[in-house]
Amino acid sequence: MATKRSIIVTGGASGIGKACAELACERGWAVTLADRDPQGATVAETLRAAGGDVRFVETDVTSEDSVRALVRAALDACGQLHGAINSAGIVGSSKPIHEIDLAAWDRVHAVNMRGTFLCLKHEIAAMWDHRAGSVVCVSSAAAIKGLPWSSDYCGSKAGINGMVRSAAMDCAAQGIRVNALLPGPTITPLAMNSSNANPALAKVRIRPMERMAEPVEVARAAIWLVSDEASFVTGVSMPVDGGMVVA
Ligand SMILES: NC(=O)c1ccc[n+]([C@@H]2O[C@H](COP(=O)([O-])OP(=O)(O)OC[C@H]3O[C@@H](n4cnc5c(N)ncnc54)[C@H](O)[C@@H]3O)[C@@H](O)[C@H]2O)c1
Numbered sequence: 001m002a003t004k005r006s007i008i009v010t011g012g013a014s015g016i017g018k019a020c021a022e023l024a025c026e027r028g029w030a031v032t033l034a035d036r037d038p039q040g041a042t043v044a045e046t047l048r049a050a051g052g053d054v055r056f057v058e059t060d061v062t063s064e065d066s067v068r069a070l071v072r073a074a075l076d077a078c079g080q081l082h083g084a085i086n087s088a089g090i091v092g093s094s095k096p097i098h099e100i101d102l103a104a105w106d107r108v109h110a111v112n113m114r115g116t117f118l119c120l121k122h123e124i125a126a127m128w129d130h131r132a133g134s135v136v137c138v139s140s141a142a143a144i145k146g147l148p149w150s151s152d153y154c155g156s157k158a159g160i161n162g163m164v165r166s167a168a169m170d171c172a173a174q175g176i177r178v179n180a181l182l183p184g185p186t187i188t189p190l191a192m193n194s195s196n197a198n199p200a201l202a203k204v205r206i207r208p209m210e211r212m213a214e215p216v217e218v219a220r221a222a223i224w225l226v227s228d229e230a231s232f233v234t235g236v237s238m239p240v241d242g243g244m245v246v247a
Pocket residue numbers: 010011012013014015016017034035036037059060061062087088089090091111115138139140141142182183184185186187188189190191
């Protein structure tokens with residue numbers, strides 16, 4: 001009997017990560033849902049009540065011990081790791097560059113850049129000997145579009161794109177795909193907080209479709225990219241942004 005597909009979703013307590021976990025369950029995949037927010041336990045419980053094969057592992061992606069324990073928990077529960085969607089992330093300080101505190105810069109890079117690196121490192125290590133697997137790192141359209149008051153966030157997300165391209169080269173011959181997904185404005189707590197703090201950004205972001213995405217619209221693309229349907233796709237930075245980067 002074929003092994004059930006096993007996937008880690010970080011940032012799974014909320015927004016895009018939560019929508020990814022829901023779609024993965026609909027596909028019958030075994031989901032290890034990770035978040036630093038204990039609310040992830042309630043999300044996992046709800047998905048289990050609907051028939052999903054889901055476990056929650058409280059995880060801080062900035063800590064290597066915590067990420068190592070997350071991957072270990074997924075392997076212990078499911079035997080193998082086939083995929084991962086790394087969606088955990090935070091916004092920047094919403095200030096012009098000359099006013100950004102170093103501590104705020106370090107905070108956003110610790111979660112978005114270092115956290116994504118740690119997840120990629122340990123997920124790929126778990127996939128390596130099986131010579132198969134697929135990882136999607138949730139970056140942002142902000143990685144390739146100039147946005148006001150966002151240089152700490154944009155820098156952290158552009159770093160993810162570069163890291164993903166290089167990791168894709170390291171992993172291609174091993175049968176492991178690594179891609180970045182670049183959402184545009186999506187209706188989640190993160191986007192709502194950043195729009196409130198940075199009204200200039202809110203205006204730029206909704207062009208040209210003049211609306212934000214529902215989390216499920218981004219999650220559908222993430223699920224496609226992590227699945228075998230995208231079997232010849234690696235190293236890309238794929239916008240799912242309602243045309244924001246070309247507007
Ligand atoms: N919403 C948007 O408009 C938008 C646009 C582009 C990119 N993104 C990216 O999408 C991803 C998901 O964001 P979202 O909009 O769903 O936001 P969200 O705030 O709804 O979800 C982010 C989740 O990440 C978790 N998280 C934060 N720091 C963590 C840490 N150190 N360890 C573990 N978990 C942590 C949070 O607890 C939260 O549950 C982020 O990487 C974000 O940068 C979002």
